[in-house]
Amino acid sequence: MTARGAVGPRVRDVAVLAVFLAYATPFFWQLLTSLKPEAELMVLPPLLPTRLTWEHYRVVLDQSLMLRALGNSLGIGVITTGLALILGLFGAYAIARHPIPGKGVLLLAIVGGTAFPQIATVSPLYLLLRALDLRDTWLALILANTSFALPLVIWLLLGFLQEIPPQLEEAASVDGASRPRAFRWVVLPLLAPGLTSAALLTFLFSWNEFLFAYTFTATEASRTAPVALALFPGVFEVPWGDMAAASMLASVPPVLLVVGLQRYLVRGLLTGALRE
């Protein structure tokens, strides 16, 4: 009887897991496509290839600009994340702990900022970046992405900061620590998980961002992975296998973050949504 009771939920667990696995089919199908021999691509059935090959990855890495684009995406993503986090950390700390005039309006503007449609500012930003001679540079995308991610970063960090009682800093200053020291040694360590969450979401945003990157770049000097993928060469027919390999390469960082740092990702999503 007890064995039967234990088996019931386990069967259900496996069944549910199978459904979730099926949910990810579009991804795994592309992964399989990226490893299929060229000759078997346009034939279905059979579902499974006779053998697996790295050929498509070799072609993409040797003959396309994908590697360069991945490098651009990584560099732009890391710098954007660093910049947005520094600006956002000081900004959020000031809003949370300092008397700022017009705080209510500011908070409303920041919430509004998180809902901002990129399509509304893409044309003036384009004209601005052209006037500054920044078209087709990393800096253009770093500036655009940072300003776009900043409201969310401030919003997230405000949420995390509110969970840290100000009394801790006051206690530290009673013990003789200056405000910057209290910030460095009391607030920052407690804020580390929140900073990680904000960093993850900012990096993901920057890595995935398409509209700005597509508009402000012109050559391989600054084209990011999504842009390279959207412009993937295919003059007469689409090279499905190569494109599958390229899209798998562009998916590596998001996949690693989801699998490796899931906890922080979920926490960031919750904090971003649940604060009022």
Next chain:
Amino acid sequence: MTSGGQASGVTGRQRRARTQGLLLLGPALVTLGALTLYPTLWVGWLSLQRRIPIFGVNRFEGLGNYAFLATDPRFWKAAEVTVLFTAVSVALELVGGVLAALALRGQQAGTRIALSLLLLAWALPSVVTAKLFEWLYNPAAGLVNFALGGVALNWLGDPRLALPGLIFADVWRTLPFVTVLCYARLLTIPVEIYEAAQVDGAGAFATLTRITLPLLRRILLIVLLFRTLDALRSFDLMFVLTGGGPAGTTETLTVYAYRSLFQAVQIGLGSAVGVVVFALVMLVAWAYLRALRHEGLTA
């Protein structure tokens, strides 16, 4: 004497705290001012111009672009597609997302793996999602037609199928967001409530509609807001997957704005469409915030 001295000391400290605060906030404000606020005002100004650089046209037009849009069938078609896309996507995401969250909550093992599989869909670049679905929808060798028993539907080329195909891809990508938030809320509901319901003889359906859904109400409203705003402003997926085609059946306001701006190079007109999207998003955000506040006061 002493109390007066103390009072001025406090205001002095307050003033210093305020200056410090503004110094800390300054860089963020300057960044947002220069790269968000200023472009927002500028786009409003641009939308009042007639600017077609290739013809050397550049003059002030007042509300001419908006007047043109008011009678522009392409604009109204795009508005219709945007609203339809948003309404259907968000509705399907909410229903599917809640179901997935309920399934996840009953899970005793493998929740982490299940969450990973879900979040994968959410975390991929939308351009990658577009490429995944372009291949799945391939008329000759796509998995979708194969799964439907070897039919030869041209998903992205048929005006009747392109929008459903696009919506399906969007739902796949964004349903996990709904699931994660609802799942987190479900975890905070005490088991005792369900045990009490069971003792009272409530069936599964009654438990769902009388207990679970009312408790999810607030988070569902928040999710509804986020997802609606995202759907209204989304661009990547339709731009890369269908390019607004076939025959404009998937051309949203964002795609129309982009095309006017950078393909037809009518900067004034494109900016006006951008302003409309902006106004639409802010209007929805405002309406929802009001509804949420109302909810907070009555609940």
